[in-house]
Amino acid sequence: MKSNEVSEITGISVRTLHHYDAMGLLCPGRNPENGYREYAAEDIDKLQQILFFKECGFPLAKIKELLNRPDFDRAKAFDIQKKYLLHEKKRIDSMLKTLEKSIQNMKGELEMSEKEKFNGFDFTSNPYEEEARRLWGDEKIDQNNAYIAGLSNEEQKAIAKGMDDLFMNLSKVRMESPGSAIAQKAIAEMYHHFNANFGYQYSLEAFSGVGQLYITDERFTKNIDKYGEGLSKFLAEAMAIYTENKK
Template sequence: MNTNEVANITGISVRTLHHYDKIGLLSPCRNPDNGYREYKDEDIDRLQQILFFKECGFSLANIIRLLSDPSFDREKAFSLQKKYLLYEKDRIEAMLETLDKTMKAMKGELIMTNKEKFGGFDMSNNPYEEEARSLWGDEAVDRSKAYVESMSKEEQEGIAEGMDRLFKELAKIRGEKPDSGIAQNAMEKMYQHFNRNFGYQYSLEAFAGVGELYISDSRFTENIDKYGTGLSEFLAEAMKIYAQSKK
């Protein structure tokens, strides 16, 4: 299928498809005769997965990270996305029911309690968002952040100084291969440091997920690379290798 055909069956604009190709999210092969994009069945399946993730609120940067991970489980992703969307379906249906009742109440056809007026307006997070974050990496960062913020100023300064020393030491070995003994010994120390200091027991998957955030989130990348250019990329790869080697 060419780009126009894909745009027609999905409702996605040609411009958006070109953007997905440019950022490496969905890059079909090219026709050698004319250079046009040609979408195979596996490209269409990947696009479907991308759109499900978007409907569940994931950013394009996170979708790229997830789909490029060798450990990505497509069936597990579909299962979680289904639970997420079913929750949203029930919430929206409750809001529609509230809207119908409100319109009838305006006409004097019924009387609503104050509680009924807010049926479906759930200001808390979708419960499956937490499961998704736990599965794919963000939860460890958020829980650690909350733990540190609960500390006194002196305790927070101690944590910050410890992390500063850690990244300074890691910056010294960023020229090593991520799978080298030196790098992996450093990852062991880093893993233990995280589990001792942040009030959260990092699983190997969460540890690797934090490493991915170092390169997928520009805020992490900028802060970490202040210790040495390329440190974030080195750590992301070394942390991933460490997590895989310990399974």
């Protein structure tokens, strides 16, 4: 299916589709004869998932990270997205009823109490947004930062030195295959180092998710690749393999 055909059935502009391709969010195959984009069935399914995430308030960069995670569960994503949108539907339906009554009240057709005028306004967060954040969000990083912020200057310096030494050692094996014995031994040491120093016990899935951040968040990529070109990519692959092997 060509870009203009996808645009026609989805309502998304061709320009937006091309932007998704350029940022690595949705990259269809290319026709070898003319180089035109060709969207397969799996690309259409992925586009649908992207749009559901957008409707739930996720930015494109975050969506890209989520879809690239090795532990991404499409069925679980659908379940949470459904609950999120049903919650929003209920809230919007309630506000629409309040709006309709307010119009009638303005016309003198009925009377509303002061409290009734604010039915449907909900300034608390959607509980399923919190569930999504727990599943896919950055709470691991947040917890790490909060833990480190509570340490003394000397303790923080010691952690920084430990991380510097860790990534220096990891950079020495980055030219090895991510699944090799020497690489996996280094990643095992990394996993244990994380759990011993950051005040948070990483699950294997969380550990793998951090690895994906190394290649989807340019801040991580830039800092990690200072230790050696391509280190972030190597770590993401090696951490995913470590997680899969330990399940």
